[in-house]
Amino acid sequence: MNKALTEEEAAALPLSDRVFEQLQTAIVKGTIPAGSKISEPELAKSYGISRGTLREALSRLEERYLVVRSPNLGARVVTLSYEELIDIYQVREALGGMACGLAAVNMSDEEIADLGRLLDDHEKSIHEDEGSSYYQQEGEFDFHYRILQGSRNGKVISILDGGLYQLMRMYRYQFSTSTPRPLQALKEHRRIVEALAERDSELADLLMRRHIRAARKSIEERRQQSLERKG
Amino acid sequence: MNKALTEEEAAALPLSDRVFEQLQTAIVKGTIPAGSKISEPELAKSYGISRGTLREALSRLEERYLVVRSPNLGARVVTLSYEELIDIYQVREALGGMACGLAAVNMSDEEIADLGRLLDDHEKSIHEDEGSSYYQQEGEFDFHYRILQGSRNGKVISILDGGLYQLMRMYRYQFSTSTPRPLQALKEHRRIVEALAERDSELADLLMRRHIRAARKSIEERRQQSLERKG
DNA sequence: AAATGAAAAAGTGTCGACACTTTTGTGTTG
DNA sequence: CAACACAAAAGTGTCGACACTTTTTCATTT
Numbered sequence: 001m002n003k004a005l006t007e008e009e010a011a012a013l014p015l016s017d018r019v020f021e022q023l024q025t026a027i028v029k030g031t032i033p034a035g036s037k038i039s040e041p042e043l044a045k046s047y048g049i050s051r052g053t054l055r056e057a058l059s060r061l062e063e064r065y066l067v068v069r070s071p072n073l074g075a076r077v078v079t080l081s082y083e084e085l086i087d088i089y090q091v092r093e094a095l096g097g098m099a100c101g102l103a104a105v106n107m108s109d110e111e112i113a114d115l116g117r118l119l120d121d122h123e124k125s126i127h128e129d130e131g132s133s134y135y136q137q138e139g140e141f142d143f144h145y146r147i148l149q150g151s152r153n154g155k156v157i158s159i160l161d162g163g164l165y166q167l168m169r170m171y172r173y174q175f176s177t178s179t180p181r182p183l184q185a186l187k188e189h190r191r192i193v194e195a196l197a198e199r200d201s202e203l204a205d206l207l208m209r210r211h212i213r214a215a216r217k218s219i220e221e222r223r224q225q226s227l228e229r230k231g
Numbered sequence: 232m233n234k235a236l237t238e239e240e241a242a243a244l245p246l247s248d249r250v251f252e253q254l255q256t257a258i259v260k261g262t263i264p265a266g267s268k269i270s271e272p273e274l275a276k277s278y279g280i281s282r283g284t285l286r287e288a289l290s291r292l293e294e295r296y297l298v299v300r301s302p303n304l305g306a307r308v309v310t311l312s313y314e315e316l317i318d319i320y321q322v323r324e325a326l327g328g329m330a331c332g333l334a335a336v337n338m339s340d341e342e343i344a345d346l347g348r349l350l351d352d353h354e355k356s357i358h359e360d361e362g363s364s365y366y367q368q369e370g371e372f373d374f375h376y377r378i379l380q381g382s383r384n385g386k387v388i389s390i391l392d393g394g395l396y397q398l399m400r401m402y403r404y405q406f407s408t409s410t411p412r413p414l415q416a417l418k419e420h421r422r423i424v425e426a427l428a429e430r431d432s433e434l435a436d437l438l439m440r441r442h443i444r445a446a447r448k449s450i451e452e453r454r455q456q457s458l459e460r461k462g
Numbered sequence: 463a464a465a466t467g468a469a470a471a472a473g474t475g476t477c478g479a480c481a482c483t484t485t486t487g488t489g490t491t492g
Numbered sequence: 493c494a495a496c497a498c499a500a501a502a503g504t505g506t507c508g509a510c511a512c513t514t515t516t517t518c519a520t521t522t
Contacts (some may be wrong), residue, residue: 014302014475024375041503050477052283055505059247059287061332063294070482072504087386090329094387098325139391155318156325158296159390245505272473281507286475297505303474 019047027066027077037080038067046069062162066170080171082223088164089216095156096144096212101205103150104196112196115146119189126182143189147196147208174208181218188214249290250278257402258297258308266310267300295394297401309400313454319395320447326387327375327443332436334381335427341429346377350420374420378427378439402448414450419445 010018026032044054058075061067067075107115122143148157188211195204242250257263275285290304292298298306338346353374379388419442426435 012302017302026473039503051504052478052506053476055287056290056475059290060294063393071248074445074484074504084385087384090333091326091386091390094325094329095322098321102321153318153321154315155322155395159322160346162294164386171237242468247505270473282474284506287505305514306475433496 015049015052016056019049019054020060021049023057023061024064024066024166027061028166030170032077032174034077034170034174036077038075038077040074042143055189070143078167080167080174084218085168085171086216088167089212089219092160092164092168093161093209093212093216095160096148097205097209099148099151099153099156099160100192100196100208101201102153103147104199104204106152107147107150107196109197111146112193114142115193115196116190118143118146119186119193122189123186126186136143150196185211185215236324246280246283247287250280250285251291254288254292255295255297255397257426259397259404261401261404263308265308265401265405267308269306269308271305274333309398311356311398311405314407316402316450317398319398319448320443320450323391323399324396324440325444326391327379328436328440330379330382330384330387330391331423331427331439332432333384334378335430335435336382337383337433338427340428342377342381346374346424346427347421349374349377350417350424354417358418378423381427397439416442416446439446 010021027034032038038058040051040054040058044051047054058067058069062069062075064077068078069075070230092158145161147161151157188207192204192207192211254263258265263269269289271285271289278285288307289298289300293300293306297309299309300306376392379391382388398448419438423435423438423442426438
């Protein structure tokens with residue numbers, strides 16, 4: 001979740017930056033569907049800007065892995081295949097573990113206590129939903145986002161928060177996936193926070209990696225089941 | 232090292248793509264020095280293109296972490312601080328280990344044997360240099376590049392090859408760093424290749440992470456020494 | 463000499479037009 | 493009816509001009 005800008009800050013941004021954010025959101029939420037061809041004249045008209053400005057935004061989206069451009073053929077919103085999603089989970093596992101290990105060293109006591117309180121809130125909302133799902137989108141990212149910031153490593157923050165999280169959100173919107181094992185996931189989160197509080201960097205790393213791998217396995221199993229249902 | 236294009240392929244690319252590559256190279260090699268202000272009119276003139284085209288390239292370079300842009304103030308080439316370099320090495324350690332673990336599964340026998348031959352070549356070149364340095368720039372990346380490709384994970388390839396490697400090369404050009412422990416590094420490489428050949432994913436992951444961490448420690452030590460020399 | 467304010471110059475962001483490429487539609491032929 | 497060729501339409505890449513913002517220069521005041 002990128003840092004939310006105030007309305008003032010947003011208004012001071014160049015048009016191309018604003019359109020970049022709007023496009024990113026529209027792509028992630030599927031308003032501009034995955035795989036669709038982007039028509040510059042049409043899109044520029046609907047945003048009320050010139051094509052040159054739009055192209056700047058598209059250039060940046062290309063580097064964020066959200067669009068693919070081919071010379072003379074224009075831009076297309078990426079389709080995130082299952083294989084690519086697995087690739088991303090593998091990256092996320094490696095970086096998430098590392099970030100968590102660093103957070104065990106770098107997060108303040110107050111930040112870690114706050115994280116525990118966040119999990120209390122999450123537990124409440126699970127019970128209100130009668131245990132059928134864990135988080136709202138932002139909720140889940142909130143836990144991971146907090147730890148990511150706690151790593152104090154600007155580069156891993158840029159990579160995850162600047163690109164990969166958007167791709168994963170896009171997949172979520174596309175396939176309406178939510179966490180299927182809420183109480184187990186919450187328990188794993190709590191153990192991660194314990195490791196952070198104990199400043200056990202290696203254990204925090206391991207637990208986070210295991211947690212993300214479990215999410216990946218769950219996706220793999222669900223895909224296997226749906227293949228069998230079709231075969 | 233990005234895949235080299237043939238001259239035909241390069242000529243078929245849009246101007247903005249070509250300028251993007253040229254700019255990236257100029258920034259990495261320090262032709263456009265780190266920290267310097269980019270003058271769009273001047274640069275566009277020297278490349279013989281319009282400012283609009285240049286801005287598209289700059290938009291992409293912004294997302295590659297090579298320039299920083301501020302509204303109404305223009306773009307500036309990043310300065311890579313020591314702290315940021317350490318951040319990058321931490322990311323590289325996590326991703327490099329993971330890529331190597333995947334390569335142990337996914338690389339063909341032929342690819343792995345080829346990698347061993349590559350190390351033979353590297354050993355020869357060390358002896359020709361009388362043990363004073365390990366590789367040419369591309370040489371070092373060649374080993375890591377090979378393993379990265381062998382991971383078959385498109386996302387980690389994009390992240391490392393598309394961005395972080397350029398930043399690290401930039402730092403190398405800036406500070407003329409080369410590997411200070413060539414024979415030890417070569418030995419570590421050989422052990423990594425052994426783990427690949429044995430298809431031992433976990434060991435390959437561990438050895439690669441250790442190898443990259445050793446490089447980071449070496450940098451940290453050298454910085455410590457130079458601080459003491461100054462203090 | 464230093465500080466201040468205004469004007470000029472330079473730079474940034476955006477626009478719409480033009481040249482080139484690709485796609486679509488139409489007419490002709492087999 | 494299908495295949496092919498050509499023209500028209502639409503889209504892509506790039507350009508230079510204009511509006512706005514920042515920096516530099518110059519003149520005036522303290």
